[in-house]
Amino acid sequence: MSQQYCGKCGAEGLETDLFCAACGASMQKVAVGEQESVPVVKGIVQQASAHVNGMVGEKGTLDLKLKDVFSSVFEKHTKEEADLLFISGTAVTTPDESEIQTSWPKPWLFSRIFLALASVYVLLYITATAFESTLVIPGLLVMGSFAVPFSLLIFFWETNAPRNISIFEVVKMFFVGGVASIAATLFIFSMIPVYELNVQGAITVGIIEEVGKLL
Incomplete structure (x- = not known):
């Protein structure tokens, strides 16, 4: 059994999905046992930035860096x-x-x-x-x-x-x-x-x- 996780934002998707529904990036299959390698923290940050980005009228995630x-x-x-x-x-x-x-x-x-x-x-x-x-x-x-x-x-x-x-x-x-x-x-x-x-x-x-x- 395999699941797909977005390599950019970490969002989970269906096995048949070609692109991430959250950020639009290409999906990649990740085995269930390899879920720990998915950047969960990065995914949370990306989802939060997408919410903030939506508040100013934009769509998708925001590549935000402190610098x-x-x-x-x-x-x-x-x-x-x-x-x-x-x-x-x-x-x-x-x-x-x-x-x-x-x-x-x-x-x-x-x-x-x-x-x-x-x-x-x-x-x-x-x-x-x-x-x-x-x-x-x-x-x-x-x-x-x-x-x-x-x-x-x-x-x-x-x-x-x-x-x-x-x-x-x-x-x-x-x-x-x-x-x-x-x-x-x-x-x-x-x-x-x-x-x-x-x-x-x-x-x-x-x-x-x-x-x-x-x-």
């Missing part, structure tokens, strides 16, 4: 390019469906924002240690806490191919959602207090915090 996604990070960009990104997502600047780019977005602005926040953090740290000033400690804590999460937020905002979400909405959801999750978490803590700092207490705290974020 392609981050290829624009090390390129030189002008201030005008950053301005065009920041004004996207409004009623005036949102492109029509026919004008949406079908290629995978190549974000780069997030890296500049991370470098800026990291530079501010380093300067505050130098100020705090060199002058032994406690006045900059609040700013040090804020910059250290926001550098990575806010940069990741900008990264996912840049990968939004339709360009239909403005930076104002993103920042508003970031701060309002963050404060709301803290309020929800503290409310749950008031009903389910944690008194002991042990393994069970740490697990309980983690569950409560995640539930607060979901709310």
Whole structure:
């Protein structure tokens, strides 16, 4: 008995199939005992990329590589390019469906924002240690806490191919959602207090915090 598996995406097909129904590649027969050699992980990734590709109006799988996604990070960009990104997502600047780019977005602005926040953090740290000033400690804590999460937020905002979400909405959801999750978490803590700092207490705290974020 033999079964066919696509050598490109790993999808299973009928024995009589000549081409893969998922990606259109030529099918090859693989014995049942050789199923372990089929690139299952690659197939899952390809199927996920096909779903994402369908969201932007394309069909089939998407040959996505991390080096392609981050290829624009090390390129030189002008201030005008950053301005065009920041004004996207409004009623005036949102492109029509026919004008949406079908290629995978190549974000780069997030890296500049991370470098800026990291530079501010380093300067505050130098100020705090060199002058032994406690006045900059609040700013040090804020910059250290926001550098990575806010940069990741900008990264996912840049990968939004339709360009239909403005930076104002993103920042508003970031701060309002963050404060709301803290309020929800503290409310749950008031009903389910944690008194002991042990393994069970740490697990309980983690569950409560995640539930607060979901709310």
